[in-house]
Amino acid sequence: MDEADRYKITSEDYADIILEDWSNTEAARKFSGDFVNHINNDIAFAYIPMDRMTLDSINKFGYYSIPGCYGLMKAETGWEQLPDSNPDSFNGYVGNGVLLGFVDTGIDYRHPAFIGKDNTTRIVSIWDQTINSQGYPEGLYYGTEYSREQINAALQSPDPLSVVPVTDNIGHGTMMAGIACGSQDEANHFQGIAPEAELVIVKLKPAKQYLKEIFIIPDEVPCYQENDIMAGVEYLNRVAGLLNRPIVICLGVGNNMADHAGLRISSRFYASLGEKPGFVFVTAAGNEANRRNHYYGNIADNVTMDYVELHVGEKNPGFMMQFWGQPPNFFWIDVYMPSGEFLVRIPPVDGQTMVERRDNTLVVVDSMLGIPSNHNQSIIFRFRNPAEGNWTFMVFGSMGDLPREFHFWLTLHNFLEEGTYFLNPNIYTTIVGPANSTGLLTVTSYDINTGKLDFYSSRGLNVDQFLKPDITAPGINVLAPFPDYTYAAASGSSIAAAYTAGITAHMLQWGVVEGRAAFLNTPHVRHIYQLSAIREKDRDYPNEDWGYGILNPKGIMSTMRDFMSF
Missing domain, CATH: 3.40.50.200 (Peptidase S8/S53 domain)
Structure with missing residues (x-):
C-alpha cells in the first residue's frame, strides 16, 4: 500500500466500486489495473478513475456495485x-x-x-x-x-x-x-x-x-x-x-x-x-x-394497464425513482410528460440504458432483469430538470392468471425536493x-x-x-x-x-x-x-x-x- 493508492480512497478523482467474491476471475480481469482494497475474505472495494464512470455505469458495473447513498433516519x-x-x-x-x-x-x-x-x-x-x-x-x-x-x-x-x-x-x-x-x-x-x-x-x-x-x-x-x-x-x-x-x-x-x-x-x-x-x-x-413517495400497483385480470401519476413541483433540479416488478411477470412502461407528450416506452430488457431529452429535461433509464433474484424486473429512473406538473407512467403487465404486482419508490424524503409525490401513494412497503x-x-x-x-x-x-x-x-x-x-x-x-x-x-x-x-x-x-x-388486544399481530x-x-x-x- 503506497500513498498514491491511499489517496484514491478519498479522492474525488476516483470512483468506488463494491465487489463481492473479489477473487473471481471476471472481477480480477475487470479491475486488474486498479487499486482494490480487500476488507474481509469476501468483500473488496475497487477505486477507478472517474473517466470510466458514464451515464450507463449502473448497468456497466452492476446494480449492487455502485455504492448507494444513505441518509439519516432522524425526523x-x-x-x-x-x-x-x-x-x-x-x-x-x-x-x-x-x-x-x-x-x-x-x-x-x-x-x-x-x-x-x-x-x-x-x-x-x-x-x-x-x-x-x-x-x-x-x-x-x-x-x-x-x-x-x-x-x-x-x-x-x-x-x-x-x-x-x-x-x-x-x-x-x-x-x-x-x-x-x-x-x-x-x-x-x-x-x-x-x-x-x-x-x-x-x-x-x-x-x-x-x-x-x-x-x-x-x-x-x-x-x-x-x-x-x-x-x-x-x-x-x-x-x-x-x-x-x-x-x-x-x-x-x-x-x-x-x-x-x-x-x-x-x-x-x-x-x-x-x-x-x-x-x-x-x-x-x-x-x-406518509411521505407520498411509494406507489403500489396490482393490475387486475380484466384490465390492461395501470396509470401511475407523479406530481413534480416547480424548479425541481432532479430526483431518482425506482420501479420494481414482482416476479414472475414482466412489465412495459410508457412515460408521458406533463404536457401529454409521449417520452419513451421501457421494455423488460436486461442491461439497457436509455437517455431521453426534451427541452431542458433529461431522463436516464436503467433496466435490469433478475436483480437481485427470482427474475424480478428493476428500472432506475434519473430525472434532471424535470418539467413541472403531473407525469404519467402507463404500466402494462404480461397477460395471464398470475398477479401483476409492482412498486415505485422515490428517493428518501431527506433527498427530495418538496412538491414531488405520487397522487395515489401507498404507505406500506416503505421500510428502507x-x-x-x-x-x-x-x-x-x-x-x-x-x-x-x-x-x-x-x-x-x-x-x-x-x-x-x-x-x-x-x-x-x-x-x-x-x-x-x-x-x-x-x-x-x-x-x-x-x-x-x-x-x-x-x-x-x-x-x-x-x-x-x-x-x-x-x-x-x-x-x-x-x-x-x-400487544394490544384489538390489534392483529x-x-x-x-x-x-x-x-x-x-x-x-x-x-x-x-x-x-x-
Whole structure:
C-alpha cells in the first residue's frame, strides 16, 4: 500500500466500486489495473478513475456495485420542553462488559454522557473517516483511529479538540449513542438505557460528489456512501473480536433506492455478522410512510394497464425513482410528460440504458432483469430538470392468471425536493435498506406518551412478503445528549433503534458476559423480543405497522428464562 493508492480512497478523482467474491476471475480481469482494497475474505472495494464512470455505469458495473447513498433516519430535533429520561428497568442490568457500536455522524466525546464516574471516557475507540493521517485502522487505510488513551489525554487537556479533533457537527451520532448508553446526569434528569456499556464509534465521511450527482442528492443534505458504512461495520467487528466482547451494532442510516428485500451485498454482510454469537445488529426502519413517495400497483385480470401519476413541483433540479416488478411477470412502461407528450416506452430488457431529452429535461433509464433474484424486473429512473406538473407512467403487465404486482419508490424524503409525490401513494412497503433485510433486527417508532405509532414511521412488509418491522420502540420526543454539552428532544426511527440497542446491551450482559447464553445473536434476540412484546388486544399481530408489538424490557427476562428452559 503506497500513498498514491491511499489517496484514491478519498479522492474525488476516483470512483468506488463494491465487489463481492473479489477473487473471481471476471472481477480480477475487470479491475486488474486498479487499486482494490480487500476488507474481509469476501468483500473488496475497487477505486477507478472517474473517466470510466458514464451515464450507463449502473448497468456497466452492476446494480449492487455502485455504492448507494444513505441518509439519516432522524425526523426532527427540538430544544423546548425537554422530557425527562426514564429508562425502563431491566433487573439492575446496565450493560457491563458489552460494546455498543455506531456508524454515523461522529460523537461529541467531551459530553458528560460519555464520561464515567472515574472521569475517564467510556469510549473504547473512534475511527474518524474524515481526518486523514497515518493513524488509520489497520487494513482500512483512510481516516484516523483514536484510542481510549488518546481520548482520555484529550479530556485532560484545556483544549481537547487540539488532541483528538473528532466532532459531530450534526449531532445525530451523539444523540443515538447517548440514548443507548449515556451516563447518568442528575442535574439534567438524564440517563441512557445501558449507562455502563462501552462505545466504539465510526464517524462517516460524506459521500463523494460523483455519487451525489448520480443519485441526484442536494449538496447541503447529509449523505453517506454504502462502502464507507460497510468499512465502518467491519471496523466494529474487528474491535469486538480483538477485545473478545459482545457487541450491539446500531445503524441509524438508510436508503430508499434499495431492493426492499435486503439482498444487497451490504445487507447480506450485516446479516452474516449478526449471526455470530455475541453479535446483534439493530437497524432503523425509516421515516418514509406518509411521505407520498411509494406507489403500489396490482393490475387486475380484466384490465390492461395501470396509470401511475407523479406530481413534480416547480424548479425541481432532479430526483431518482425506482420501479420494481414482482416476479414472475414482466412489465412495459410508457412515460408521458406533463404536457401529454409521449417520452419513451421501457421494455423488460436486461442491461439497457436509455437517455431521453426534451427541452431542458433529461431522463436516464436503467433496466435490469433478475436483480437481485427470482427474475424480478428493476428500472432506475434519473430525472434532471424535470418539467413541472403531473407525469404519467402507463404500466402494462404480461397477460395471464398470475398477479401483476409492482412498486415505485422515490428517493428518501431527506433527498427530495418538496412538491414531488405520487397522487395515489401507498404507505406500506416503505421500510428502507438495510432494515428490510430478514436477517437484521428492524425497529420502528412510537410515542410513549400518546401510545400512537409515529406518523412517518416506515411500514412493512418487504417485497418478498416477509414481516417487517420486527418491533416498535419509543422514538418520539426522547431526551438525548447533543453536542456542546447540551441536550435535545429527538424523534425518528433511528432514536427507537438506539433505545432498542441499549436494551439489547442488557440482554448481552445477562446472557453472554455472565455466561448464561453465550450463543445469543440477532435471530435469537429478535425472537425473544417478538415473544415478549406488548400487544394490544384489538390489534392483529404480527402486522405491517407495529411488527410483533412494543418492546417490553420488563417482560424480556421471563421470556429469556422460558427460552433457556427448552
